Amino acid sequence: MPKGWPERAAGYTTRVHSGLGLLRQLLPLARDPLARVTTLNSAAAVHVFTALGRDFVFLTDPLLINDMLVDRRGHFEKGVFYDRVRRLAGNGVVLANGEEHGRQRDYLDRFFKRDHVVGLSEVMIDVVRAELAVWDTVLDIDAALHRMTFKILAATMFGAEIGHAEFDRIHEWLGLVLEAIMFRTVAPAWYLRIPTKRNRRHDNAMDRLRAAITTAMTAPEGADPDRLDLISVMRTVRGTDGKPLSADEMADQIVAVTMAGAETAATALSWLTVELARDSALQETLxxxxxxxxxxxxPYSPDLAETPVLKQVLSELLRCRQPILVISRRTTHDTELRGLSLPAGTEVMYSPWAMHRDRTHFPAGAAFEPETFGSNGCPVAKGTYTPFGLGPRHCVGEQYAWQMMWIVVAELLAAVRIEKATAQHPDGRPLATIIPGTVDAQVRRMPTAAGEPS
Structure with a gap:
């Protein structure tokens, strides 16, 4: 038992596990992570594992989580889970720490400010309509939505166009990379340094995906100079030495933003089609x-004030179908959370997916019930509902995501009626996000003129 932890965790329901206990947790986590994380979330407020001289802490108390994310600026950096994907995303905004993260947020905020996001509406609409126009009546709607969100990001952020061949190259490697990310979050660091067949396959997939995304998303020099796409913004950035961003720094940002923006949005929208196929009345209401x-x-905008039912539906979707299983942080020096002392170097984790489904905070649990979020929202304790994170590391693209989801849902429902959408993994399969897998769908075209049959 780690010395001192019962005292350091005084006041909280705490489970302290030995190094062997960590192994016992990781093995079932790899086999059935959703069930395992749910069990941890309901068993104690604080779980402590110590192995190889390092402390790992899993938090389930929302106030502790809120303090970590909001009130301890400078005390935490991105943790071990993020270390494992640096080969893919480098040191972009998702992975950067400290002053470097602040520098990147400063110039990214120029792109993601509300007025600029609203100004991107027409570009988003054009992409969505063009993609919907080629949908078959029978399709894998998950793959179709992944293609759509990638193309939206390419057009709005990077001033580029992605063809089918380019997207197919990206999608070819994406599945294996998502598998690699999940595997690497639970595998010990020493094992990842061994050139096993699996490790070589995962490294190769990350390298190929990074190359494919960077190539597809990088707009040529001088393209549409009056348009404030993200590439144009990054070309104006200068470091403390007065030099522009290097090609690798720009590639880091392109991959980080693309993976964070396209994968999570497409996954959430895929789950929404599954829910709407089950509820034709809700589909008609929307x-x-x-x-x-x-x-x-x-006009389309990030606040969705004029579409309150859609706002409730999307808020509930991001609760019961939260795409992120576990988020990690690491203490940069000795710190304290409400009397809980955390030594420097402690890996601290929590599960937004499990928290959002905890019946203590949300009576609906895993069920999709839009009534959870009424006209005044859903009053819960701080740290309980974190679809885009909290504090200085909250998602820089939150407003962009809300607007994109409104446009996709509104244009999709104007174009087709979803008659069937069956997920390959109805309870979700946890990779980098909790995915539905293939979503076998049937859609029917909506009337385009008066009197035309649907």
Whole structure:
């Protein structure tokens, strides 16, 4: 038993596990991570594992989580889970720490500010409509939404166009990379240095995906100079030495933003189609609400104030189908959370997926119930609902994500009726995100003119 932890964790329901206990947790975590994390979340407020001279802490108390994310600026950096994907994402905004993270946020905020996001609406709409126009009546709607979100990011952020061949190259490696990320979060660091067949395959997949994304997303010099795409923003950035960003630094940002933005959005939207296929009445309500907003001339914007039912639905979707299983942080020096002392170098983890499904905070649990979020939101304790994170590391693209989801859902429902959407993994398969896998769907075209049959 780690010396001192019962005292350091005084006041909280605490489970202290030995090094062997960590191994016993990791093995079932690799086999059935969703069930294992759910068990941890309900068993104690603080779990402590010590192995190889290092402390690992798993938090389930929302106030501790809130203090870590919001009130301890400079006390935490991205943790071990993020270390394992640096080969893919380098030191982009998702992985950067300290002053470097602040520097990157400063110039990214120029792109993600609300007015600029609203100005991207027409580009988003054009991409969505073009993709919907080529949908078959029978399709894998998950793959189709991944293609759509990648193309939205390419057009709005990078001033580029992704063809089918380019996307196919990206999608070819994406699945294996998502598998690699999940595996590497539970495998010991020493094992990852051994050139096993699996490690070589994962390294190769990360290198190929990074190359494919960078090539596809990088707009040529001088392309559309009046448009403030992310590449253009990055070309104006200068470091403390007065030099522009290097090609590798720009590639880091491209991959980080693309993986964070496209993968999570597409996964969430795929789960939404599964839910809407089960509830034709809700589908019709959303279709009517979006059409009414369009008739009133309401512009797309991140706040969704004019489409309150859609806002409830998407808020609930990000609760019960939160795509992120576990988030990690690491203490940069000795710190304290509400009397819980954490030595420097402690790996601290929590599960937004498990927290969002905890019936202590959300009576609906794993069920999709849009009524969870009424007109006044859903009053819960701080740290309980974190779809985009909290504090200085909250998602820089949150407003972009809300607007993109509104546009995709509104345009999709205007174009088709979802008659079937069956997930390959109905309870979710945890990789880098908790995915549905293939979503076998049937859609029917909506009337395009008066009197035309649907």
């Amino acid at each position: 279709r009517a609400e979006s059409a009414a907003a369009k008739d009133r001339g309401v």
